[in-house]
Amino acid sequence: MTAPLLEVDDLCVRLRTPRGPAAVVNGLSYTVGEGETVAVVGESGSGKSVSVLALLGLLPTRSATVTGRALLRGEDLLTLPDDRLRRIRGAGVGMVFQDPMTSLNPVLTVGRQLVEGIRAHADVPRPAARDRAAELLGEVGLPDPRRALDRYPHELSGGMRQRVMIAIALSNSPSLLIADEATTALDVTVQAQILELVERLQRDHGTGVVWITHDLGVVAGIADRVLVMYGGRCVEDGTADDVLERPAHPYTRGLLGALPDLALDRDDGELATVPGTPPPPTDLPEGCVFWPRCPVRGDPRCETEQPPLAPVLRGGHGHDRREPPHRAATWCGEDEAPARGSGAAAAGRAP
Amino acid sequence: MTGYLLRRTGQSAVVLAGVSVIVFALVHLVPGDPVRLALGTRFDQATYDALLARSGLDQPLVQQFFGWAGRALTGDLGVSFRSGDPVTLLILERLPATVTLAFASLLVALLIAVPLGTVSALRPRTVVDRAATVFSQFGISVPDFWMGIVLILVFAGTLGWLPTGGYVPLGEDPLGWLQRLIMPAVVTGVVSGSVITRFVRSSVLEALGSDHVRTAEAKGLPRRQVLTWHVLRNALLPLVTVTGVQLAYLLSGVVVVEIVFAWPGLGQLALQSVQARDYPVLQGAILLFALVFLVINLLVDLLYTAIDPRIRR
Amino acid sequence: MSVQPTPGPPPGGTPPAETPSETPAETPSEAPGGSPGPAGGRTATLRPARPRWRETLRLLAGNPTAAVAAVLLLLIVLVAVFDEPLAPQGANEIDVAGRLQPPGLEHPFGTDDLGRDVLSRIILGASVSLRVGFLAVLIALVVGSTIGLLAGFYGRWVDDVLMRVMDMLFAFPAVLLAIAVLAVRGPGSGNTALAIAVVYVPIFARVTRASVLGVREEVYVRASRSVGAGDLRLLTRHVLPNAAPPIIVQTSISLAFAVLAEAALSFLGLGTQPPNPSWGLMLAEGRGYIELAWWIAFFPGMAIFLTVLCFNLLGDGLRDVLDPRQRTLMGGGGR
Numbered sequence: 001m002t003a004p005l006l007e008v009d010d011l012c013v014r015l016r017t018p019r020g021p022a023a024v025v026n027g028l029s030y031t032v033g034e035g036e037t038v039a040v041v042g043e044s045g046s047g048k049s050v051s052v053l054a055l056l057g058l059l060p061t062r063s064a065t066v067t068g069r070a071l072l073r074g075e076d077l078l079t080l081p082d083d084r085l086r087r088i089r090g091a092g093v094g095m096v097f098q099d100p101m102t103s104l105n106p107v108l109t110v111g112r113q114l115v116e117g118i119r120a121h122a123d124v125p126r127p128a129a130r131d132r133a134a135e136l137l138g139e140v141g142l143p144d145p146r147r148a149l150d151r152y153p154h155e156l157s158g159g160m161r162q163r164v165m166i167a168i169a170l171s172n173s174p175s176l177l178i179a180d181e182a183t184t185a186l187d188v189t190v191q192a193q194i195l196e197l198v199e200r201l202q203r204d205h206g207t208g209v210v211w212i213t214h215d216l217g218v219v220a221g222i223a224d225r226v227l228v229m230y231g232g233r234c235v236e237d238g239t240a241d242d243v244l245e246r247p248a249h250p251y252t253r254g255l256l257g258a259l260p261d262l263a264l265d266r267d268d269g270e271l272a273t274v275p276g277t278p279p280p281p282t283d284l285p286e287g288c289v290f291w292p293r294c295p296v297r298g299d300p301r302c303e304t305e306q307p308p309l310a311p312v313l314r315g316g317h318g319h320d321r322r323e324p325p326h327r328a329a330t331w332c333g334e335d336e337a338p339a340r341g342s343g344a345a346a347a348g349r350a351p
Numbered sequence: 352m353t354g355y356l357l358r359r360t361g362q363s364a365v366v367l368a369g370v371s372v373i374v375f376a377l378v379h380l381v382p383g384d385p386v387r388l389a390l391g392t393r394f395d396q397a398t399y400d401a402l403l404a405r406s407g408l409d410q411p412l413v414q415q416f417f418g419w420a421g422r423a424l425t426g427d428l429g430v431s432f433r434s435g436d437p438v439t440l441l442i443l444e445r446l447p448a449t450v451t452l453a454f455a456s457l458l459v460a461l462l463i464a465v466p467l468g469t470v471s472a473l474r475p476r477t478v479v480d481r482a483a484t485v486f487s488q489f490g491i492s493v494p495d496f497w498m499g500i501v502l503i504l505v506f507a508g509t510l511g512w513l514p515t516g517g518y519v520p521l522g523e524d525p526l527g528w529l530q531r532l533i534m535p536a537v538v539t540g541v542v543s544g545s546v547i548t549r550f551v552r553s554s555v556l557e558a559l560g561s562d563h564v565r566t567a568e569a570k571g572l573p574r575r576q577v578l579t580w581h582v583l584r585n586a587l588l589p590l591v592t593v594t595g596v597q598l599a600y601l602l603s604g605v606v607v608v609e610i611v612f613a614w615p616g617l618g619q620l621a622l623q624s625v626q627a628r629d630y631p632v633l634q635g636a637i638l639l640f641a642l643v644f645l646v647i648n649l650l651v652d653l654l655y656t657a658i659d660p661r662i663r664r
Numbered sequence: 665m666s667v668q669p670t671p672g673p674p675p676g677g678t679p680p681a682e683t684p685s686e687t688p689a690e691t692p693s694e695a696p697g698g699s700p701g702p703a704g705g706r707t708a709t710l711r712p713a714r715p716r717w718r719e720t721l722r723l724l725a726g727n728p729t730a731a732v733a734a735v736l737l738l739l740i741v742l743v744a745v746f747d748e749p750l751a752p753q754g755a756n757e758i759d760v761a762g763r764l765q766p767p768g769l770e771h772p773f774g775t776d777d778l779g780r781d782v783l784s785r786i787i788l789g790a791s792v793s794l795r796v797g798f799l800a801v802l803i804a805l806v807v808g809s810t811i812g813l814l815a816g817f818y819g820r821w822v823d824d825v826l827m828r829v830m831d832m833l834f835a836f837p838a839v840l841l842a843i844a845v846l847a848v849r850g851p852g853s854g855n856t857a858l859a860i861a862v863v864y865v866p867i868f869a870r871v872t873r874a875s876v877l878g879v880r881e882e883v884y885v886r887a888s889r890s891v892g893a894g895d896l897r898l899l900t901r902h903v904l905p906n907a908a909p910p911i912i913v914q915t916s917i918s919l920a921f922a923v924l925a926e927a928a929l930s931f932l933g934l935g936t937q938p939p940n941p942s943w944g945l946m947l948a949e950g951r952g953y954i955e956l957a958w959w960i961a962f963f964p965g966m967a968i969f970l971t972v973l974c975f976n977l978l979g980d981g982l983r984d985v986l987d988p989r990q991r992t993l994m995g996g997g998g999r
Contacts, residue, residue: 058568062475082574090571097569102562105581106661107588116580117570152660168570369832380848492973494924496931497947497965500954504962508955603837607928611951621840622932625847637844641835 003074004031005208006176011068013047013054013232015281022281025051026232027068032176035202037209039223039240041216041255045278047232048212052178054078056093057085072176091121094169098181100161104153110137110164111149114171121172136167140197159190163197170201177202178210183218195221216255220244228252231279231289234309238326248312248328250296288331299331307331359652363645370641371423375416377637378408378630385630386432405430428635433627438635441620448518449616452539452609453601455532459540460547460597465590467544468551469583472559483548490545499538499611506534516613535612539605543597550593551586558586588659595651602647603640723985730981733974740971744790751784756939764957774959776949782960786967789941793971796857796936797922803861805915808868813907815869816876817899827873830866838863842925846934853942856935860925864918871914875907909986916982920975927968943968 013025025047032038040048053059054066055077070077072092077085089095097103105113114133115126124132130149137145140163153161162182169177179198183191199222202209211222219226219240226243228236228251236249247253276293279285285292287303294302301307309329378385386402403409410418422429428438463486471483507515513530521528558564559582567581606618613619617636624632725731743750759779767774773782815826833841845859879902929935930944938945943964950960 053565056569058565086571086573088571089569095566095569097562097566099562103566105563105567105585107585107659108580116567116572116576120570120572120576154661165566168566172571365828366831366835369828370835373832373836377844377848488973488976492920492924492969492976494927494931494944494947494965494968494972496928497961497968500947500951500961500965504954504958600837603840606839606843607931610932618839621843625843625934628847630847633844633847637836637840640837640840644835644837 005034005036005073006032006210007069007071008051008055009069009071011051011054011070012066013050013059014065015050015059016063017282019280019282023284024232024281025054026284028229028232028234030227030234030237032208032210034175034208035206037202037211037222037224039219039226040210040212040229041214041219041226042229043214043278045281046229047281048229049180051229051232052095052180052210052212055178056089056095057082058089087121090117090169090174091172092174093176093178094172094174096162096165096169096177096179096182099185100153100158100165101185103165104161106153108152109149110151110153110156114149114164114168117168117171133167133171136171137164139201140164140167140170141193142167158186159193162186162190162194166194166197166201170205170207173205174207176208176210178212180212181214182211184213184215191218198222216244228255231284232281233289233306233329235290235330236326236328237309238312242312242326246312246326248326249290249330250294250332251290252328254295288329290330294332296332301331305331355656356653359649363649367642367645370645371420371638372416374634374638374641375419377634379412381630385628402432423635423638428638429631431624431629431632433629433632438631441632442617442635442639445615445617445620447520448614449602449609449618451521451532452535452605452614452616453598455536456539456543456601456605457594457598459536460544461594463540463544464547464551465587468548469555469586471548472552472555472586473578475556483552487545487548487552490541490548493542495538495542495605496607496611498541499534499608502534502538503611516611518613518615531612531614535605535608535614538611539601539608543601547590547593547597551590554586554589555582558582561585588655591655591658592651595647595654599644599647602643720982720985724981727981727984729977730984733977733981736970737974737978740790740974741794743787744794747788747791751781751787753781753784756780757784764953764960766957767959773963774957776946776957776960777953782946782963785941785946786943786964789943789946789964790967790971792853792936792940792942793923793926793944793968796853796860796926796942797919799854799857800860800922800926801864801915801918803857804864804868804918805911807861808865809872809911811865812869812872812874813876813899813904816873816907817895817903823873826869830869833862834866838925839928842929843932843934846929851934851937853936853940856926856929859929860922863925864922867918868911868914871910872907875910876903879903879906913979913983913986916975916979920972920979923968923975924972 008031009029011025011028012023015022015024028047028051030038030040040051042048050059054064055070057077059066066078068078072088075088077088080088104110111130111133114136115129118124118129118132119126122129134145134149137148142148142160142163148156148160148164153164156164162185165182177198182198183194186194195218198209198211201207209222211218213219223240226237226240227234228243228249230251236243236247236252243252244256247256279289279292285303287301287305288294288297288307291297291302297303307329309327311325312328386399386408408415419429426439428442430437431441434441467479467483467486471477471480474480503515506513513534514527516534517531519527519531563585564577564581567577572581603617605616606622608614609616609618610622617640621633621636624630624636724734757780759775761779762771762775763777763779765771765775765779771781771783773786775781776785811826811830815823836844841863842856842859845862846855849855849858926935926942927944927947930942931948933945933948936942936945938949946964947961947968950957950962950964953960
């Protein structure tokens with residue numbers, strides 16, 4: 001097995017906030033292979049966005065402390081000098097953010113924002129960069145890309161703006177694309193188009209993708225592997241099939257149980273989830289981070305000891321060696337309660 | 352865009368009409384006979400009758416207003432009760448001094464505020480940031496006339512570097528012009544500048560935290576490019592509005608500073624006309640100030656729509 | 665400059681350019697069927713949140729600058745209230761033999777051209793300056809807030825008419841407007857307060873209107889209306905308490921400028937009249953002696969500066985505490 005594209009090892013992020021120090025990410029480890037899509041799932045506040053912003057040094061340096069390792073093709077992003085890291089941003093790793101309304105500069109044209117990204121990494125004359133920009137806009141499906149170059153973001157629809165964001169992220173053919181809630185602000189049909197677009201581009205360019213979302217419908221549609229985050233930790237990871245069909249962590253089960261059946265009208269958009277709210281990162285509970293909300297707690301260690309991320313034992317099913325293991329961090333996994341709602345979640349479908 | 356322009360101009364015209372009614376009413380709100388008050392002890396019936404007829408105060412009120420407003424539109428603001436000179440002429444005489452001081456002050460203000468506000472936002476909690484906070488708090492709270500007097504004490508009195516005040520036209524004595532301009536321009540510039548510093552600082556801070564700046568960083572743009580094109584450009588666009596408001600205020604006569612430095616501007620004229628109960632002059636000056644204020648605000652709004660693509664429609 | 669109202673609300677002329685950083689497409693999404701949809705990230709409160717004084721005071725105490733300013737202001741107000749016993753001499757005890765004495769043991773701030781004790785006059789002048797300032801802001805607060813409340817609450821033509829009139833007042837340069845009022849009414853303390861109030865009425869009207877507009881449509885107002893509460897009750901029980909924070913901040917800042925304006929107008933000879941000791945007037949009197957006896961003008965100016973500074977610092981502190989948008993600014997890219 002070749003070295004993975006991205007290897008994150010024991011990533012920790014501490015933020016100084018007005019309410020005291022916050023442990024936002026606590027020992028997160030995962031890998032992303034070339035051309036692979038890893039979905040990072042969790043409620044808002046679970047630390048998923050911070051964990052990727054930290055990789056690229058996009059957190060405010062004054063208030064954030066980042067430790068651990070994050071190897072991109074063997075190079076540790078967390079120890080790189082600023083200048084070197086800048087060259088990786090945009091060129092090695094492209095990012096798409098949640099809100100295409102605010103993520104583009106409102107007072108610069110789309111063309112300008114693409115061209116400056118291209119020219120930051122490649123020494124090309126402006127006209128050539130413009131040609132490339134138009135080509136990219138065409139590739140992400142903007143009608144009349146030449147004219148779109150001279151448009152301002154507010155003249156485009158939300159979906160078009162997100163396509164522009166994707167074009168910007170892909171403009172220097174990065175080996176890794178990070179999408180941070182990239183479809184959350186879009187309506188459902190546009191979401192599907194964007195997902196399709198990313199899948200196609202990924203196939204064409206062999207890009208690895210980290211897809212951050214709280215929307216399990218999206219996960220089912222695109223992910224090869226899934227990582228569930230809670231309280232700044234990975235509480236479960238494994239292949240999309242494993243995690244979605246045979247969830248082992250009570251939190252994942254809760255999320256899946258709450259997943260509205262796609263046949264039903266998804267009028268509320270949000271997943272209605274587990275009762276309660278995630279703990280504030282300034283005040284994480286002792287023991288298992290999930291226990292205060294856990295419906296099946298009962299193990300004496302729940303309130304005192306953080307369960308390690310351990311392989312899920314599956315009676316009957318032989319484990320395929322080529323697949324990465326299915327792991328979960330819970331004390332209750334050992335008695336293997338049947339996953340609630342797993343049947344409904346199983347029918348892996350594109351949204 | 353044209354619709355907006357027309358609507359905006361129309362609004363200003365309505366406000367100006369209202370302002371002119373208020374200004375006109377001014378004379379009639381004075382208890383007693385304004386002509387008589389203006390004449391004071393030099394009272395004789397012939398002068399009184401002439402002045403009354405000239406000012407039109409003997410006519411019915413509505414007729415007076417439309418006569419006054421109509422003449423004002425043609426640039427005739429009546430004659431001074433005191434000197435008998437046309438008010439327009441008196442105002443035009445004072446205009447160069449006021450315009451000079453206004454632009455010099457604005458220059459001082461921007462030269463201080465833009466760099467100071469920007470650097471303090473980019474380097475929060477540093478010495479520069481604290482200095483900016485102290486400076487803006489000082490400038491906002493200090494009585495300008497007191498600061499003027501202290502400056503006179505130090506630079507004109509103790510050190511003897513600058514004259515205490517007065518004004519000479521640039522054409523006659525460039526050095527003297529500059530020497531007399533420095534202190535008043537610094538006083539009003541510091542006061543205006545402190546307001547602008549605060550604005551620039553919060554504007555840059557807001558831009559720094561915005562999503563599109565994060566996008567620019569994620570694109571791998573060099574820091575300098577992120578700052579110029581994504582932070583400063585966006586942060587300084589609204590500065591146009593604030594600068595316009597400050598200019599309008601500076602142009603409308605910095606009365607107190609003009610008094611302290613014996614600067615023969617419009618503010619001084621207005622104050623003298625109050626002291627002399629020379630109501631036509633006061634009316635003319637106030638009308639002009641309001642007009643300047645409205646026109647500059649209108650221009651600023653229009654300029655803003657031109658430079659900010661979001662507002663173009 | 666003194667009366668320039670800028671640090672309050674930006675006098676951005678007219679509505680279109682007032683908040684230029686706002687994207688035009690950002691329309692608050694009104695959830696259908698009356699469900700309380702979070703509009704623009706702002707959670708609708710179901711109960712009117714009364715201004716929490718205790719909480720406000722606690723947070724204010726946590727801001728050392730504002731706390732110091734508040735304590736200093738309290739001292740200044742106490743000096744103004746108990747002026748007679750505190751002043752070493754009367755305001756107009758003339759001592760021609762001891763005129764123009766520099767600061768020393770007998771006269772800490774020196775004596776003026778008539779031999780009057782500068783310190784005593786500053787202490788006795790505090791009440792004059794503060795009284796005019798407080799009175800002016802009180803008038804502006806009551807009149808302006810009422811206008812803003814009515815305009816914001818009733819909207820439509822009431823709003824149009826009232827706010828156009830406010831625009832007209834706003835089109836006058838502040839000092840000039842005050843001077844014009846004094847030109848009509850004649851000089852004196854009471855008229856000075858009135859003149860300053862006229863300048864601040866449109867500002868309070870705008871601030872109040874803006875925050876009333878913000879809370880008018882909130883759920884509880886609609887809820888109360890549906891159970892048949894009268895307008896007056898709605899206004900006083902629900903709208904006003906929730907619209908109060910920006911008005912409180914504006915009051916503190918306006919007090920700063922009112923004190924400054926009173927000093928400026930008195931300096932120009934239009935405000936408080938001699939022989940009453942007002943700080944601005946003392947400055948004007950001392951101005952002629954600036955090279956001979958700097959202390960006559962210097963100390964009253966210092967008194968004005970300190971008082972205004974304290975009101976401004978307190979206003980800033982209150983803004984930090986009461987205006988949550990400012991506090992959330994430091995979160996930045998935290999999420």
